[in-house]
Amino acid sequence: MASFERIVDEGVLIGLSAARMAVKNHIIVGALREHRDFADADYTAAVRSELVRLATQNEEDAERVGRQRKVLSRQRSAFEITDDDRLHVRQLALRRSVHLKLAGALRAVAADDEQVADLLKRARTDASEEIGAALAARLVEQVVDRREPDYAQRRAERVRVLVNTDLAALMSNRRAGLDSGR
Structure with missing residues (x-):
């Protein structure tokens, strides 16, 4: 032990x-x-x-x-x-x-x-x-591989996700920063 x-x-x-x-x-x-x-x-x-x-x-x-x-x-x-x-x-x-x-x-x-x-x-x-x-x-x-056959078709979806999610979050954070005086 x-x-x-x-x-x-x-x-x-x-x-x-x-x-x-x-x-x-x-x-x-x-x-x-x-x-x-x-x-x-x-x-x-x-x-x-x-x-x-x-x-x-x-x-x-x-x-x-x-x-x-x-x-x-x-x-x-x-x-x-x-x-x-x-x-x-x-x-x-x-x-x-x-x-x-x-x-x-x-x-x-x-x-x-x-x-x-x-x-x-x-x-x-x-x-x-x-x-x-x-x-x-x-x-x-x-x-994302540009050589994929559905690259062009899925590009619009990727841009939409970027705008609706990532850019929207950035804008929201920026507005919150401006509102708080930062």
């Missing part, structure tokens, strides 16, 4: 990865759906919030496991407890300790400005790469 510290360290790595992915998704949604510019302060708060959420979840899990351990310990008299039951009680105690230590470690990361900034930087890089890959794939799908 892995050492207690190794279990906690791996749990921290998993927690940091989960937080980074959640913030990455938050950045992507903010950029694509809400058309928000990246603001360090907003996403720094999101990193801290996600880390605290994970810490709280581990604290709740520690409480739940502790209750399970107490119930199992009280179910039978000392003479009736099997070796499997004793092992299970010890495992539950270990799990409770791991959850509590992991919660403390995640709260410590949330309080460390440097670690939060590093996690945000990696989340932002991941988001940029994912958005870039999606845009590149979309552009590849839209490549």
Whole structure:
């Protein structure tokens, strides 16, 4: 069995990865759906919030496991407890300790400005790469070959989509910018 510290360290790595992915998704949604510019302060708060959420979840899990351990310990008299039951009680105690230590470690990361900034930087890089890959794939799908037999027929449809969608969105954004005094 892995050492207690190794279990906690791996749990921290998993927690940091989960937080980074959640913030990455938050950045992507903010950029694509809400058309928000990246603001360090907003996403720094999101990193801290996600880390605290994970810490709280581990604290709740520690409480739940502790209750399970107490119930199992009280179910039978000392003479009736099997070796499997004793092992299970010890495992539950270990799990409770791991959850509590992991919660403390995640709260410590949330309080460390440097670690939060590093996690945000990696989340932002991941988001940029994912958005870039999606845009590149979309552009590849839209490549038009003039040699295709239906090129001329579909050209009118492509121009209509450009005018009705892309140019309309540009005009709307421009009007919104003029209305807000930018």
